[in-house]
Amino acid sequence: MWSKNQPHLHSLLLIVVPFLFVSTASAANPESDILDKGRNITDGETLVSPGGSFTLGFFPPGVLGKRYLGIWFSMDEDAICWVANRDHPLTDARGVLVISDTRSLLLIDSSGQVVWSSNTTGTASTTVQLLESGNLVSRDGNASGAITWQSFDHPSNTLLPGMKIGKNLWTGEEWYLTSWRSADDPATGNFRYITDTEGVPQNVMLDGGKRIYRTGPWNGLWFSGVTEMGTYSDMFIYRLTSSPSEITYGYVAKAGTPFSRLVLTDDGLFRRLVWDTSSRAWKIFFQGPRDICDQYGRCGAFGLCNASAPSTSFCSCVRGFSPASPVQWKMRDTSNGCRRNVTLDCGNGISTTDGFVVMQGVKLPDTHNASVDASITLEECRTRCLANCSCLAYAPLDLKGGGTGTGCIIWREDLMDLRHVDGGQSLFLRSAKSELGEAQPPKSFPTGIVIGVTVPLVTIILALVAFWFSPWRRRWNRERILVDNPPRVVHNAPRVVDNVAPDSHPPNLALLTTSFPAVGLPAVVQATGNFSEANIIGKGGFSVIYKGELDGYGTVAVKRLKQDSLSEKIKGDYAREIVLMSRFTHANLVKLLCYCQENAECILVYEFMRNRSLNLYIFGNHCIA
């Protein structure tokens, strides 16, 4: 029994302060808080805690004729926090609570049958007391006064300050909340609220055996997904104990804090309720699951849920992933989750090209299968993750010290149940080099993106305008003719076409560039494996993009205009793209290396940028056409 290992329990209970208005109310009604061998409690009689806060007695929860023994808040009889015989109701008002000859607490029905027993043994002088914390304890009456049984060890649907849920790692004994079957039936319901002690401790709500809600792992301050806990930490002290003897979660109330309770309702909601003395009503401080994104695994493995997104599109994939079943995903069935676009480079443990993408403001994914090391720094965590292929993500374990946190959580299985949450934390997701790209931890996220997108765009628009009004346009009109009647020059290797005088004949596409190379079709055919399907890396409306190895250039992206879409307009666009792309070198534009114009082929060869979107290659057709 954990109480025996927990000498601090009693001091915790002292923190729960008595409340004057209750004490005065009960003063007029001098009930006893103690049941001893000579006494019994019949239906209609009660035990009242010394300060008057809690009452033990029989109650009918609405179900006609059924009666239960329980403990409730004295000021609100409906706030029942413990039920003894929840699955064995009494059918009349003739039940009685006694201490048996074997020093067990027994609930006996009118026929003398034991309907509930504490199943303990004690000394002759065992006493049972209802404490001011709401805990019913059975003690040895001898000098040791050791607790032999307590109701806090047998939670119903309510966690009170000083109680715990979790596991005793020595005995294997577990404590968890179980819902009522319905609002007026205390029988054991389907929902359970447990502290999952596997991996990194987190609280989990189960429906039957199925996980339906998760608080996220404990991060030293609060549960990763319940950042609200920070807003009422002036009232409560949260205690997550992780020791060789136990992993438990509980809380205590700071002095002066009103009554509070955590309740698992019969319809599967976990609530933190605080008694408002002025309105004499319970105020809901937290309720989970709070929205669609709190539904466990709503967006599947590697899916990311955003509750502020429009109601039908709250699921997306984490960066570098795309829906595993695109058709189902489109139909809003996101259960299959997401799949990695580009396989990871596992490396040899010493060097890998993989890196990490930071996801900010999230509830950390399910830690049930995660592993943990509290003793290392975040930097060591990163190194450790990188060194082992099976590590998919990492995050700091403890945020107490401020900064980026310490300790290390490592995920090796699919990341499940990931969502955005206000004030959430950072998750470092292992990603292939090509996925890292420009959005590496963006310091000033929106500004960076805005500049990154608008600068090239504005440049292009200005260039187009300038182009339209400039003498170049006349030249370009000549070039257009050229495109329509491509020269039959075969180059087997890339070659540099030098700047040609404006009036030289025939006119050349590269007129406007200082030096612009053309490349022979055979070289392109060789580079792309004869335009092999296997080398296709993307398709635009009018073109297909291949990846290839071109002599003298290394890895390139080859954009081949589709023959069937080679209208005059497209050819014109093609020419313009060459002209434009060859003029601008900007960090955010892909560099055009050379072109090929043979046998009615219109081909552009770009430098291959692993970390760039394909849109940049398709760009010409999308933005200029």
Ligand SMILES: *[C@@H]1O[C@H](CO)[C@@H](O)[C@H](O)[C@H]1NC(C)=O
């Ligand atoms: C309960 O106590 C009363 C007297 O206080 C006694 O008459 C009665 O028999 C007791 N009932 C049981 C079940 O022990």
Ligand SMILES: *[C@@H]1O[C@H](CO)[C@@H](O)[C@H](O)[C@H]1NC(C)=O
């Ligand atoms: C006491 O033991 C009986 C029989 O082993 C069991 O059915 C019952 O659930 C136990 N009661 C409690 C409160 O553990």
Ligand SMILES: *[C@@H]1O[C@H](CO)[C@@H](O)[C@H](O)[C@H]1NC(C)=O
């Ligand atoms: C009190 O009772 C417990 C068990 O019932 C026993 O182990 C302990 O030795 C007793 N203590 C004294 C001081 O009698």
Ligand SMILES: *[C@@H]1O[C@H](CO)[C@@H](O)[C@H](O)[C@H]1NC(C)=O
């Ligand atoms: C969530 O969606 C809303 C609405 O589309 C958007 O404004 C917000 O940036 C998204 N949050 C995150 C963290 O992506």
Ligand SMILES: *[C@@H]1O[C@H](CO)[C@@H](O)[C@H](O)[C@H]1NC(C)=O
């Ligand atoms: C790769 O992942 C991104 C999401 O980060 C997605 O938008 C894109 O379509 C994916 N690319 C491919 C080729 O599947």
Ligand SMILES: *[C@@H]1O[C@H](CO)[C@@H](O)[C@H](O)[C@H]1NC(C)=O
């Ligand atoms: C943990 O891993 C096991 C084995 O891979 C898997 O069956 C299970 O679903 C995982 N549990 C969670 C909560 O991710």
Ligand SMILES: *[C@@H]1O[C@H](CO)[C@@H](O)[C@H](O)[C@H]1NC(C)=O
């Ligand atoms: C990676 O981690 C797994 C799981 O802990 C372990 O079994 C495996 O040996 C590790 N591999 C290396 C190369 O360290």
